[in-house]
Amino acid sequence: MDIYLLEAIINGLLLGGVLALLSLGLNLIFGVIDVVWICYAEVVMAAMYAVFWLYTAWHWPLLLACVAAIAFATLLGLLVHVIVIEPILGSAPINQLLATGGLLFFLQSLATLLFGTDFRNLGIRLPVLELGGIFISFARLIAFGVALIGAVGLYLFLARTYLGTAIRAIAQDRDVMGLMGANERRIYIITSAIGGGLAGLAACLLVLQYDVHPFIGLTFGPITFMVCVLGGLGNMIGGFIAAFVISQIIAVGGYYFPIEAAEVLAFVFFIVMILIRPQGFLGK
Amino acid sequence: MSVPRDVRLGLYLPLAGVVVAPFFLSDYFLHLAVQIAIWSLVYTAWALMGRFRLTSLGHGAFLGVGAYVPTLLWNNFGVTPWLGIPIAMALSVALALIVGYPSSRQKVVGHYFALITLALGQVVMLVIIAARDVTGGSLGMTPRTVGRSWYALQLPNKAEFYVVALAAWLIGLVVWRLVERGMIRLALEAVAEDEDAAEAAGVDVLREKLKITALSTGLTALGGALYAQYLMYLSPDAMAGVGISLEIVFAAIAGGMYNMLGPTVGAAFTILLTEGLRVLFGTHFVGAANTIYGALLIMFIIFMPRGIVGTAERLWTRPRRPTAPAAPQAAE
């Protein structure tokens, strides 16, 4: 096989890890609360700025800055639910989606106000590994590894703990979870906070690879939604698989075509898939 | 919603005044008025679908087709926009139907509909960027200028362009009125309420949805074309993509997507607000204006889902006719 194609495939796989992490967060929130956060990628953007700011301006150690950014994103997720979603929980789901769309503008503009429109980066250059002629960015390798650890951690939490099981249960039947003695509101808030935390983790991985600017959410937000819908909204396993399918289409497509063409290919694939199987490829 | 005749007159007279006034004001106000007229058309076009719960987050796609196709035809083949714009509208409708037909067949609604249209907007934007050899990619492009020319629809005199924009705006309102009065409104309201029940009652759901989709996307392309002809500059960020798609949605909602003049009020509101905030903050605080704008949007959706006009109408009619039946609760 062509060595550059192999490199593209491997890079696609590594990109898939972060996409999978993002889709997990979004699907978790959708599955439990039935809300699509259109501003999810902007939460990531905010956390990327947090890492950037703590690391370059306050000279915190990178790891500490990342932990703080995750905490910040967790809080942000909680606030999104309490301030924006909760007041309109009873109205049409599309209104909730649109309200988070307003939040998208808000976060973007606030970032512009605070940091300007310049592209910022941490100024860290991680080494590139060479393995038999294939070049792999170390940052991507780390991102892939941590994303997988994050996914496994989420899985264990959902599978093994009372709270995690309750989160899965409430996604299946809202009313009855109250009859089990669970406070629905509390579970929603915790779920939103976890969703925010996952966005924060993704932000730490992305800020190692990409420059941050106020509109960065628009570059990978749509891809994340595409991944989630393709896997079936709310279906975490489906989204996880879809992340790797989409990232392969982009990576391998980008090997044969210009990168935008590869993304167009991914979106067209998405639209076609949805029209054939609107419930996602793992849907019933 | 039948408003008494005297109220209507009281509404239309000042409106006519507002419409005519820019002719007598400075270029700056004409500039604002042209923008308001063009975006009113686009928002009205969006609301044609939005009011029936077909919440498209991808109208940027049709705006983009409308903007780029006439310019590409003009620059490369010398085709007049008078021909280029209808072609762009037809292509836009075709694109909408290619996606709309199967998605209506599959009964894609709600979140899924929103996200598919979002993807469509992204596709058009990426295609424009990818075709950078002819479109200039992210850097944008300009129509080949020939000075003032009706043939090329290049009218540096803002008053002249304002006439064109007003005509287009009126076309949008006429279409709205026809939909409002037609069977299609009843059919689509039934569909928005309960698609299966509407189908069982004999509504050709597919046909009605495609009809409104065609009207909405065709008019959006017209708006995109005029905007490009007016600015004489096209860029994928301003004419396609997620950002502009969401702006369309929000302005229409802010104004009130259930009323004929709602989207127009939305256009005036958002453009004047943005302009006002820009003047207020100047260039010192880039983003401050939009931050406030974003916060206002959230509050609109939470507290006034029927928008400015819808809310005003309720406040207006409620005390006078307390026994009047409530307007359909489509947004709640």
Add this chain to the structure above:
Amino acid sequence: MAALLTLDGVSAGYGSFAALFDILLEVEHGEAVGVVGPNGAGKTTLMRVISGLLRPQSGRILLEGESLAGAPAYRVVAAGIAHVPENRRLFPRLTVEENLRMGAYLPAARRAFAERVAWVYELFPRLRERRRQMAGTLSGGEQQMVAIGRALMSKPKLLLMDEPSAGLAPLVVEQVFELVKRIRAEGFTVLIVEQNVRQVLAVVDRAYLLETGRIKLAGSAAALQQNPVIQRSYLGL
């Protein structure tokens, strides 16, 4: 000592639609009480009001003398009332054991989980075999066992059962009423709402007749079985 559960003048409904009028009802410690009546009489509404899923419009609901009216569902569970909902309402994509785990969601119940789950498995050995199976794949009777087991996990003072026989085959209905007897034998207080009048009167001590949102008759199970109205309308005699 106050009765375990007291409903005093409870009215409830949905919006402007009233479903229950001025309900007076008592359940003593250790009793099994039935509420019978036709479809649409307000039986499920009654259950929803007691378990906090629906706020009463007026009246008092007392558990051992403490007011419960208006408390959200999770508080009512914590106070000691567990609800086996109509149509069981299991979490279909959780395993049997995970469903039981959710029944023990309250902190006190969590601590006693191991002991109680063993006891539920003893009560329903069938569930031990199926513990790793998804609840949605079980048969109707088995699902009812899980639903009852799930409610018992919180060791409630009062067990509410809403139409336990609904949607089940006649043979399975027999088994379900056997389950109810076993739960009684374990010493639980049970309030059971049923359309299946004959069978419910065979397992309860007392019963109320609910029609169009009002209590029409009350008495011991034996007395109601002999009541001409009940015999004619509900027992087909």
